[in-house]
Amino acid sequence: MDDSLLEIKYTTNQLPNVEDIIALYKSSGINRPVEDVDRIRQMYSHSNLVIAAWHQQKLVGISRSLTDFNYCCYLSDLAVDKEFQKQGIGKKLIALTQNLIGDKTMLLLLAVPSAMEYYPNIGFEKVDNGFVIKRKR
Numbered sequence: 001m002d003d004s005l006l007e008i009k010y011t012t013n014q015l016p017n018v019e020d021i022i023a024l025y026k027s028s029g030i031n032r033p034v035e036d037v038d039r040i041r042q043m044y045s046h047s048n049l050v051i052a053a054w055h056q057q058k059l060v061g062i063s064r065s066l067t068d069f070n071y072c073c074y075l076s077d078l079a080v081d082k083e084f085q086k087q088g089i090g091k092k093l094i095a096l097t098q099n100l101i102g103d104k105t106m107l108l109l110l111a112v113p114s115a116m117e118y119y120p121n122i123g124f125e126k127v128d129n130g131f132v133i134k135r136k137r
Contacts, residue, residue, distance in 0.1 A: 006087055008061075009054045010096060015044050016052050020059040028079040031112065049073070051096050053080070053089050060084040063093040065101075073101045075109040091122050 016024075018041045022034045033039050044050060044064060053061030061080040067073035075097060080089045098107060110132070111119055120126060 006055065006084075008084075008087075008089060008092070010092065011052045011054065012096070012100065013050055014052065015050060016059045016062070018044070021062065024059050024062060024079055024081055027081045027083070028085075029082060030077065030079040032077070043076075047076070049097065049100060051093050051100075053084075053093060055084065061089040061093055063097055065097055067101055067105065069101055070105060072106045072108065073097065075107055078109070090118075094122060 018037055021040055021044065022037065025032045025034050025040075032043075047064045047066055049063075049065040049067050051063045052059055058081075061084065062077065063075060064077040065073050065075045075094070078090055078093060080087075080093075094107075101107065107124075108127075109119070109124070116126075
């Protein structure tokens, strides 16, 4: 896609409809339970920081976080449509998230193996002091 023709609009806490989110997940390659519409809907209704990227009327990127806006922010989802990847949209979604949470709030995430090389390139530091209890389904 030609960068000069790419006009992206970003919105904050204006939830896209669940069908658009699922379509974006499918087109981005992110692994989420897209067959469970209600689960996706609840994932978003219980999140308190959602930033969406739009090209015309199409949802092309999204970040979904849970934060207290003072100490920590968990960036749970970052997805960009494959056609729009490598255009800086993911990086912009993260920058907007950082701007909204402020510099006293830590931004953390879990990365899939295929994204482990992406995050250090945009300012994240790999940490070894974490633990997880994985979901059962």
